[in-house]
Amino acid sequence: MRHAAIIGTGQTNHTRRRDDVTQPELIREAAERALADAELKPSDIDAVIISNMEMFEGRAMPELWAAEGAFAAGKPCMKVATGGTSGTSGCIAGFHQISSGLFDVVLVIGFEKHSEGHTQTGMALVDPFWDRSVASGALGNFALSVSQYMAERGVTEEHAARVAVKARRNAANNPHAHLKMPDVTVADVMASPVLAHPIRKLDMCPQSDGAAAIVVASEDKAKKLSPRPAWVNAAITRHEQPYIGDIERRLATMRTLKDASRVVYKQLGITNPLEQFDVAEIYEPVTYAELAWYEILGFCEPGEAGRLIEEGVTAMDGTLPVNPSGGVLCANPVGATGVIRVAEAALQIHGRGEARQVDGAKTALVTGYGVYAWADVIALGAEPGGN
Amino acid sequence: MILESSIQIPFSYAAGDVGSRYLIALRDDMQLLASRCAACERVACPPRSFCTACAEKTSELVGVGPEGRLISWTDRPGRGLFGLIILDGATTAMLHRLDIPAEMLGVDLRVRARFAEERSASPGDLEGFELV
Amino acid sequence: MDKVISESTTERISVSVPMNQSWKYASGTPMERFCAGLKEKRIEALQCEQCERRYLPPRPFCGNCHKKLKKWIDVKDEGTIEAWTVLNLPMLDGRTGKPRATPYGMALIKLDGADTTLNHYLGESDPKKLKIGSRVKAVWRDELIGAMSDISYFEVLP
Numbered sequence A: 001m002r003h004a005a006i007i008g009t010g011q012t013n014h015t016r017r018r019d020d021v022t023q024p025e026l027i028r029e030a031a032e033r034a035l036a037d038a039e040l041k042p043s044d045i046d047a048v049i050i051s052n053m054e055m056f057e058g059r060a061m062p063e064l065w066a067a068e069g070a071f072a073a074g075k076p077c078m079k080v081a082t083g084g085t086s087g088t089s090g091c092i093a094g095f096h097q098i099s100s101g102l103f104d105v106v107l108v109i110g111f112e113k114h115s116e117g118h119t120q121t122g123m124a125l126v127d128p129f130w131d132r133s134v135a136s137g138a139l140g141n142f143a144l145s146v147s148q149y150m151a152e153r154g155v156t157e158e159h160a161a162r163v164a165v166k167a168r169r170n171a172a173n174n175p176h177a178h179l180k181m182p183d184v185t186v187a188d189v190m191a192s193p194v195l196a197h198p199i200r201k202l203d204m205c206p207q208s209d210g211a212a213a214i215v216v217a218s219e220d221k222a223k224k225l226s227p228r229p230a231w232v233n234a235a236i237t238r239h240e241q242p243y244i245g246d247i248e249r250r251l252a253t254m255r256t257l258k259d260a261s262r263v264v265y266k267q268l269g270i271t272n273p274l275e276q277f278d279v280a281e282i283y284e285p286v287t288y289a290e291l292a293w294y295e296i297l298g299f300c301e302p303g304e305a306g307r308l309i310e311e312g313v314t315a316m317d318g319t320l321p322v323n324p325s326g327g328v329l330c331a332n333p334v335g336a337t338g339v340i341r342v343a344e345a346a347l348q349i350h351g352r353g354e355a356r357q358v359d360g361a362k363t364a365l366v367t368g369y370g371v372y373a374w375a376d377v378i379a380l381g382a383e384p385g386g387n
Numbered sequence B: 001m002i003l004e005s006s007i008q009i010p011f012s013y014a015a016g017d018v019g020s021r022y023l024i025a026l027r028d029d030m031q032l033l034a035s036r037c038a039a040c041e042r043v044a045c046p047p048r049s050f051c052t053a054c055a056e057k058t059s060e061l062v063g064v065g066p067e068g069r070l071i072s073w074t075d076r077p078g079r080g081l082f083g084l085i086i087l088d089g090a091t092t093a094m095l096h097r098l099d100i101p102a103e104m105l106g107v108d109l110r111v112r113a114r115f116a117e118e119r120s121a122s123p124g125d126l127e128g129f130e131l132v
Numbered sequence C: 001m002d003k004v005i006s007e008s009t010t011e012r013i014s015v016s017v018p019m020n021q022s023w024k025y026a027s028g029t030p031m032e033r034f035c036a037g038l039k040e041k042r043i044e045a046l047q048c049e050q051c052e053r054r055y056l057p058p059r060p061f062c063g064n065c066h067k068k069l070k071k072w073i074d075v076k077d078e079g080t081i082e083a084w085t086v087l088n089l090p091m092l093d094g095r096t097g098k099p100r101a102t103p104y105g106m107a108l109i110k111l112d113g114a115d116t117t118l119n120h121y122l123g124e125s126d127p128k129k130l131k132i133g134s135r136v137k138a139v140w141r142d143e144l145i146g147a148m149s150d151i152s153y154f155e156v157l158p
Helices: A023-038 A083-099 A119-123 A137-153 A157-171 A186-191 A219-225 A255-268 A287-296 A305-310 A334-350 B016-029 C028-038
Strands: A004-011 A047-051 A077-080 A105-113 A194-196 A209-218 A230-238 A279-281 A363-370 A374-381 B002-014 B032-036 B061-064 B067-076 B080-087 B094-099 B109-115 B126-131 C014-026 C043-047 C071-075 C078-087 C104-111 C118-122 C135-140 C151-156
Touching (some): A004 A083, A004 A334, A023 A209, A047 A083, A077 A083, A083 A230, A083 A363, A105 A334, A119 A137, A137 A287, A137 C078, A137 C104, A157 A287, A157 A305, A209 A219, A209 A334, A230 A255, A255 A287, A279 A334, A287 A305, A334 A363, A334 A374, B080 B109
Parallel strands (some): A047 A077, A047 A105, A279 A363, C118 C151
Antiparallel strands (some): A004 A209, A105 A209, A363 A374, B032 B061, B067 B109, B109 B126, C043 C071, C078 C104, C078 C135, C135 C151
């Protein structure tokens, strides 16, 4: 297996509604920007991967309408549709296509136009026998798990509010973020309306229209084309059982995220992720999830997540800055969101994070999350093959 | 046991700049517009933002039709007649409904667009094609 | 015929396409037996003979052991709240295109006899009255058709 690296990224400015463009036009914006960033032409792309969920925009085969916008017509192209993990899983598929020697340059594009459909409704249309009559959507599903997690691990609404403040202030440095609130306070978050107990509006991610793309290249091409490739040093994915009720104490235990991260850590010789990664872009649809992920990813012991956020360990000037981009909390075009995490981490390694750059970042941890407990964990680095 | 389960969700899609101009021209002028690629000279109707062949952006729109040439057709029992029509001035074919007696059908038949009486800048403003 | 229009439009058109489709799904044997039981207010789970996990809904295979599930277990229509929430944000029900009236309570309920939890509605929607550990009991509809919706919601027991 040969090394793969990310040599270019591109994103739209994510926002509530892009009624000025069709889906292929939105995709084209991100794809063009990624190609320009990599200094490549459409004819340099060997294959295209598209991440998007059919039911969110209610049209069959998104990769069909998207083909021209994605430069995919006449090329190998496949779609990855795995809920929130679509973007990270799509990137992982691209990494495999490069590492295996199948292709030398792959374009991965994720997109979503939530404004055109009803996402909470679409995602509830799972097993027709069991789930549809009692579906609570992403918000309801999280709210259920949050009450259980709080009771078990002692995190408070105030801890969650601190996560929101970190994210929304970080987003002010990110030109692509949908929600930027440089002056938001814990009091603001705790005064925002309760959407689903105990999750408040400012605890929750938005629904965004947006697209994001990365260009992945083989080792030879990356060395020729990029001054500082972001090397893909590990990429692991885990799926899960079909019903929310199958997963005991979901936020506290998420075995998929735990397993995937431990495989990555073992591959790279990581024994202390908090110290050994320079930056993390993790997939946190709600503030409480970020706290749970701190524990599951081994940044701290169970029950310590509140202390981590209180002490600023994951702030921009902390030991391990988490989500300098503002994270999912500040932009969530679902099919793109996982690609955004990878792109933001790649920018950190490229040293082009601008106002949101973590100085000297050489190793980045990326996670994807979807549905109830699907998880992707990816490690990027300035050196190929390890930290 | 068989369960019948239905899905009812109201979707609504942005037509984009080129798409909006096409639909507005149908509503206001009963005019069909096509996109012309400056690089390869393909003229596509309905118009789209990127050339089908060379992926170049296409924002220049030209009038085509309302007449054209039927190049292929099929009869879907219960759903009606559908055909591929190359409108005068276009180089790609458009798939649409035909309102033509079956015995008259033939390749290269001349057909003409029929527009709805009440139009609202939606795809249904173009009802189909009939004999010239 | 040669009319070139090159200005962009400021009128942004959106095309409305309501989806209204139905599909017919085969239930398979486990779900068929489960649904037949609902008509008699009977709830049954399937237990994995290897890991002993009692699964609701019943399904053909244990996801962890990959074994076919054959052992049926009776489950009460009463259980304990393991997690709860009250939803204030209306959400369209995809089967009808209409929103469910808010606020409404939901819970993950461990029914007596099952190891998985059931995601269902609660009769209570005041967050002050809901807590983990409360006992709940199913409220069945008058007309039972053999579907999950035969349980209207769970009432919190005093």
